[in-house]
Amino acid sequence: TDLETKVSLNLNLLDKDAVPQVMDLRSALQAYLDHRIDVLVRRSRFRLSKIEDRMDVLAGYLVAYLNLDKVIKIIRTEDEPKPVLIKTFALNDGQAEAILNMRLRSLRKLEEMEIKGEQKDLRKQQSELKKLLKDESLRWGVIDKELVDLKTKFGKSTKLGARRTELGDVPTIEEKALLESAVTRENVTVVLSEKGWVRAMKGHDLALSSIRYKEGDEACFVLEMETTDKLLLFATNGRFYTLCVDKLPGGRGFGEPVRLMIDLPGEAEIIGLTKYESEDKFIVASSDGRGFIVRSQDVLAQTKNGKQILNLSGKGKAASFAHFDGDTIAVIGTNRKLLLFPAEQLPEMARGRGVILQKYKDGELSDIKSFVLKEGLSWASGERTRTETDLRMWRGERAQAGRLPPTGFPRSNRFS
Incomplete structure (x- = not known):
């Protein structure tokens, strides 16, 4: 599990003066x-204001109760009873108005004890409110109780607070399907020459001898793909680059320099070319004998600058790139020593230097390959493919030196 999860919030709020400002979480809570x-x-x-008004009215009612007959007589006989009531009983305007707005039968029901009881209750409320307005700690106590009540009423376990909707998963849209809807799907053959010229020629199963190159140039990589595919390139600087096949120049002419499409340093060279498949895994290795397994999803680059995957030290450079699809790893060095070890000893990483694959006293890593042990180790020999099935002599553990390869293994010290 993650040790830390960050959630970005843009709290652009109105403060108490109705002025918009960006607050942090603490400031927003304090503002609330x-x-x-x-x-x-x-x-x-x-x-408090309403209590004072009500107490004033009750004082008028008490006067009316104590002088009920006289009040009724004034109301019945006087054309303008209000000023007479004010003058006779020393009432204020609000008290006289409240008495006049009552029905006569209500006046009969007035009881002194009820009036005084309500007055007592209102005085108590008045005293508590005055204390509350004077004491800040009492006010914070009320706020605390209100927040607890809110949680009780609207908490997740309550009917009102429980979620009424379900959180659905975001639908997964495959990038390839999205790309196919915008690009016409056609078979093409991608050709990268030794001098770095790239093009996409229409069709598959092309006669390689019919492909023309500039004088002094020749084929380096030839790969059958489709216009909806993405092309992954791995260079000696340890970076992966990504190109959309539909953006590659057509087959007429010699193509264009690949360095115009990616930011490849002058001293770096392309050593690997493959089609992007989301489930693929690759083995990357440096000349100093270090390497690891990486997922294709982790190497996909979004910019011309590419994505650094294999970290290098000193004068080291990326030396080999291969698909990972077996249970055994084969490594051979320029010192012509071959070592086989279980694939489980090679870690999967997203980026780094990796682990030691093979030790060299004199020399460096030349090539690497994964294969299925029971099917034997195969390598290209001229136009033929040779396979060695008895591999007990070369099997060992990762980081060992290895032994001389089988008879007939290429002098180039490469599997293909």
Whole structure:
């Protein structure tokens, strides 16, 4: 599991003065709490004002109760009872208005104990609100209780707070299918020459002898592909480069220099060319005998600058590139020593120097290959392919020196 997961938030909010600003999470939470305090203060002041108004009205009702008959007589006989009530009982305008707005039968129901009981309750509320407005710690206590109540009412375990929708998986859209919908799918043969000229010739099964090159140039890689494919190139600087096949120049002429399409340093050369398949794995190895397995998804580059996969040290360079599709790894050095070891001893990495594949006293790594042990080790010999099945002599452990290869193995010290 990840030790750390980062989630980016853009908290562009309005502050208490309605001014937009970008806040961090702490500031946003503090702004919310300050807002709750402000709401509490305004709510308390409003309630306090209403209590004072109600207590004023109750004082008028008490006067009316104590002088009920006289109040009823004034209301019945006077054309303008309000000023008479104010003058007779020393009432204010609000008290007189409240008495006049009552129905006469309500006046009969007024009871002194009920009025005084409500007055007592209101005085208690008034006292508590005044204390709350004076004491900040009391206000924060109320906010704390409100937050607990909110969690109780709207928490994940409640009916209101429970998720009412389901989180679905993002539909997977294969990049290749998307590319095919925009590009006409055609068979092509990609040709990369020794001097770095690349082109895509229409069709498959081309006669290699019919392919023309510039004077002094010849074929280096020939690969049958489709216009919807992506082309992976591996160079001696340890970088992978990616080209869309439909963007390659056509077969007329000699093509174009591949260095115009990728940022390949002058001293670097292409040593591997293959079609991108999302499930493929490759073995990459440096001249100093280090290497590892890498997934094709990890080498896919998005820019002309490519993607650094094999880290190099000193004067070392990337020396070999091969598909990983077997249970055994074969390594041979320029000192003509061959070593076979189990593929499980080679780690899978996304980037790095890798582990020691073979030790060299004099020489460096020449080539590497994976194969199925029971099928034997094959190599190209002229126009023929030779296979050695009795490999007990060369089997060992990773990082050993190895032995001289079987009789008939190419003097180039390469498997193909």
